[in-house]
Amino acid sequence: xxxxxxxxxxxxxxxxxxxxxxxxxxxxxxxxxxxxxxxxxxxxxxxxxxxxxxxxxxxxxxxxxxxxxxxxxxxxxxxxxxxxxxxxxxxxxxxxxxxxxxxxxxxxxxxxxxxxxxxxxxxxxxxxxxxxxxxxxxxxxxxxxxxxxxxxxxxxxxxxxxxxxxxxxxxxxxxxxxxxxxxxxxxxxxxxxxxxxxxxxxxxxxxxxxxxxxxxxxxxxxxxxxxxxxxxxxxxxxxxxxxxxxxxxxxxxxxxxxxxxxxxxxxxxxxxxxxxxxxxxxxxxxxxxxxxxxxxxxxxxxxxxxxxxxxxxxxxxxxxxxxxxxxxxxxxxxxxxxxxxxxxxxxxxxxxxxxxxxxxxxxxxxxxxxxxxxxxxxxxxxxxxxxxxxxxxxxxxxxxxx
Ligand code: NDP
Numbered sequence: 484x485x486x487x488x489x490x491x492x493x494x495x496x497x498x499x500x501x502x503x504x505x506x507x508x509x510x511x512x513x514x515x516x517x518x519x520x521x522x523x524x525x526x527x528x529x530x531x532x533x534x535x536x537x538x539x540x541x542x543x544x545x546x547x548x549x550x551x552x553x554x555x556x557x558x559x560x561x562x563x564x565x566x567x568x569x570x571x572x573x574x575x576x577x578x579x580x581x582x583x584x585x586x587x588x589x590x591x592x593x594x595x596x597x598x599x600x601x602x603x604x605x606x607x608x609x610x611x612x613x614x615x616x617x618x619x620x621x622x623x624x625x626x627x628x629x630x631x632x633x634x635x636x637x638x639x640x641x642x643x644x645x646x647x648x649x650x651x652x653x654x655x656x657x658x659x660x661x662x663x664x665x666x667x668x669x670x671x672x673x674x675x676x677x678x679x680x681x682x683x684x685x686x687x688x689x690x691x692x693x694x695x696x697x698x699x700x701x702x703x704x705x706x707x708x709x710x711x712x713x714x715x716x717x718x719x720x721x722x723x724x725x726x727x728x729x730x731x732x733x734x735x736x737x738x739x740x741x742x743x744x745x746x747x748x749x750x751x752x753x754x755x756x757x758x759x760x761x762x763x764x765x766x767x768x769x770x771x772x773x774x775x776x777x778x779x780x781x782x783x784x785x786x787x788x789x790x791x792x793x794x795x796x797x798x799x800x801x802x803x804x805x806x807x808x809x810x811x812x813x814x815x816x817x818x819x820x821x822x823x824x825x826x827x828x829x830x831x832x833x834x835x836x837x838x839x840x841x842x843x844x845x846x847x848x849x850x851x852x853x854x855x856x857x858x859x860x861x862x863x864x865x866x867x868x869x870x871x872x873x874x875x876x877x878x879x880x881x882x883x884x885x
Pocket of ligand 1: 490491492493494495496516517518519522540541542543563564565566568586587619620621622623624625662663664667775823824826827
């Protein structure tokens with residue numbers, strides 16, 4: 484029977500494990516390897532119905548991962564650590580002859596640039612080795628890519644405009660917290676906003692473009708244009724897209740804190756000297772603020788993530804809005820998680836199922852939209868992530884030019 488190895492024991496990994504642990508028929512043995520061994524042990528104890536083997540691992544060192552792969556002989560590695568580990572883990576999988584899945588594109592620690600070029604460069608080696616790598620299968624990226632692939636397959640002859648919209652309307656009761664790893668999250672949103680228009684990447688100052696959006700079941704929230712990695716792969720794989728943008732909602736309270744942190748230099752990613760020690764301000768800030776997983780018990784309210792598309796079907800212009808709405812409380816009831824970790828952690832568990840079943844096995848390195856979206860989308864509702872399609876009733880906020 485196939486064995487899988489999960490790397491990382493944080494907020495997202497907890498959800499993926501919660502789902503994998505319920506399928507001993509598919510995953511009779513799960514190796515859980517991460518930097519802090521005690522977290523692996525705690526998680527293994529939390530799911531006693533599954534056979535989870537905890538292991539300490541510094542995944543920055545390829546040879547350490549290869550040693551573990553040789554010891555346990557999994558067929559698949561799920562990288563739920565941080566984007567910094569992507570390349571080292573892809574290397575290790577090649578050496579160990581193991582398929583690979585992650586949820587976020589590689590970024591160099593010293594430059595917050597989200598580009599797939601580092602991981603796309605593995606295409607030939609994975610193909611030659613007969614191994615499959617699936618990049619970015621969380622919710623966004625991940626399910627959002629599958630929504631676009633579904634739209635291209637079932638709803639449109641050509642897609643021209645794409646807006647991806649991520650709304651967290653929940654309340655965790657803390658003055659400020661991020662919903663997944665703070666360092667990764669703040670590196671992303673403090674960058675200039677970027678979007679694709681007619682083949683060009685257009686840059687605007689950080690958080691300088693925003694619109695009010697009326698979300699189903701939620702009401703109006705302010706959404707800010709930011710860059711997100713799936714835009715790069717989606718415009719490449721669907722070249723008919725003329726404009727692709729990504730929006731994320733933030734509350735005024737969130738932005739007030741964020742701007743203060745930025746102004747004080749606390750989101751800096753370079754080292755500063757402090758009393759003879761080298762300190763990276765964003766890492767220090769992360770130590771001070773709540774662990775995203777700890778928000779789960781008190782989190783209440785909706786999360787809504789979707790894609791709005793406009794294009795042509797049978798010569799007629801149409802729009803489609805494809806989205807998932809869930810509540811943080813539902814995520815807690817199912818997996819003792821908050822909604823963001825849940826939306827990110829469920830899809831890799833389904834991807835693991837599709838890989839071990841051979842359904843998504845395809846040697847090479849792939850973004851999610853390059854795979855058949857139907858098997859993923861068919862399984863999402865049963866796994867706790869229902870989704871809907873609304874045709875020709877677009878969200879009322881986005882100005883889409885003729
Ligand atoms: P956390 O910080 O909660 O967890 C990360 C885990 O990785 C921790 O257990 C950490 O160990 C471990 N880790 C870090 N460095 C190493 C290393 N060198 N070797 C081994 N283990 C290491 O992050 P999240 O769970 O919030 O996020 C996990 C991933 O999911 C991130 O890449 C994030 O970008 C991605 N994500 C994707 C989303 C999507 O929709 N596509 C949405 C949200 C997140 P330690 O416990 O010691 O710190």
